[in-house]
Amino acid sequence: MFNLHAQLVKDCFQVMDLSLCRLLLLNDANYPWMILVPMRNNISEIYQLNAVDRSQLMVESDVLSRFMVKQFNPDKLNIAALGNLVPQLHIHHIARYQDDPVWPAPVWGKKTAKAYTEDEANRLIKLTKAAFNG
Amino acid sequence: MFNLHAQLVKDCFQVMDLSLCRLLLLNDANYPWMILVPMRNNISEIYQLNAVDRSQLMVESDVLSRFMVKQFNPDKLNIAALGNLVPQLHIHHIARYQDDPVWPAPVWGKKTAKAYTEDEANRLIKLTKAAFNG
Numbered sequence: 643m644f645n646l647h648a649q650l651v652k653d654c655f656q657v658m659d660l661s662l663c664r665l666l667l668l669n670d671a672n673y674p675w676m677i678l679v680p681m682r683n684n685i686s687e688i689y690q691l692n693a694v695d696r697s698q699l700m701v702e703s704d705v706l707s708r709f710m711v712k713q714f715n716p717d718k719l720n721i722a723a724l725g726n727l728v729p730q731l732h733i734h735h736i737a738r739y740q741d742d743p744v745w746p747a748p749v750w751g752k753k754t755a756k757a758y759t760e761d762e763a764n765r766l767i768k769l770t771k772a773a774f775n776g
Numbered sequence: 777m778f779n780l781h782a783q784l785v786k787d788c789f790q791v792m793d794l795s796l797c798r799l800l801l802l803n804d805a806n807y808p809w810m811i812l813v814p815m816r817n818n819i820s821e822i823y824q825l826n827a828v829d830r831s832q833l834m835v836e837s838d839v840l841s842r843f844m845v846k847q848f849n850p851d852k853l854n855i856a857a858l859g860n861l862v863p864q865l866h867i868h869h870i871a872r873y874q875d876d877p878v879w880p881a882p883v884w885g886k887k888t889a890k891a892y893t894e895d896e897a898n899r900l901i902k903l904t905k906a907a908f909n910g
Contacts (some may be wrong), residue, residue, distance in 0.1 A: 686852070687841065687845075687852075687853050688837070688838070688841065688853075688855060689838050689841040689842055689845070689853075696834055696838060697831065697834065699834075700830055700831065700833075700834045703822070704822070704823050704830060707821065707822065707823040708823055711821075711823070718820070718821075718858075718859055718860055718863075719821055719822075719823075719857075720856070720857070720858045720859075720860070721822060721856065721857045722854070722855065722856035722857070722858070722882075723853075723854070723855045723856070724852075724854045724856070724882060725852055725854075726852055726854070726872060726879065726880035726881075726882075727880050729852075738860060745860065746860035746861050747860075747884070747885055748856075748858060748860075748882050748884045748885070750881070750882045751881055751882070
């Protein structure tokens with residue numbers, strides 16, 4: 643039984659479960675920001691996943707990246723596994739723009755999260771599900 | 777013919793070439809900080825690599841991660857592909873400690889790089905080469 647870390651539960655919408663990862667949308671309208679969380683307990687580093695899961699993580703990150711590029715047309719993707727504050731392994735995928743609020747700095751610790759409206763969150767979640775189920 | 781970005785040439789020691797990536801050591805003694813650069817020109821995102829290269833990148837990142845954990849015994853690895861300033865795809869691997877200069881913040885843009893002594897750089901490069909060749 644996989645348990646998502648309480649901080650991720652609090653900060654994110656849980657969009658859907660892929661084969662390996664739960665796909666989250668961070669509730670921060672400053673940037674399109676999605677997170678992959680491998681549904682494995684007690685893992686904090688990519689190298690701690692087994693080889694099959696590591697391959698699958700690359701596949702799911704690739705599909706998510708292509709979706710985000712197509713959907714959001716960013717100037718750059720930022721992909722990162724940090725986990726200094728939330729130890730459960732989670733991989734950030736952030737669409738960055740040269741005119742976003744903190745470009746070119748990394749986003750962490752810079753801006754207070756700006757919550758989505760309910761309509762906008764629902765629209766993004768629906769779009770994402772359609773892309774992954776399509 | 778692969779050309780390493782001038783900023784990476786300036787900031788890093790070029791340790792060795794793996795099958796896909798050039799392995800760099802950032803000249804910043806604040807944290808053990810190594811960088812993988814796929815030796816492919818005109819690529820700025822992981823998804824732009826072909827499928828074979830993406831698999832190989834995961835393998836090389838995995839081997840590097842295990843080396844860094846064994847060698848440096850960090851509290852956390854930070855792995856990231858950002859590239860907002862240097863567009864050539866490069867993947868940071870940073871060994872973080874709860875008592876390092878900026879924990880728990882991400883390292884980018886925080887501390888001025890502290891150059892290694894020549895002896896310390898040579899020692900780290902030699903250790904790394906031995907681990908990857910061994």
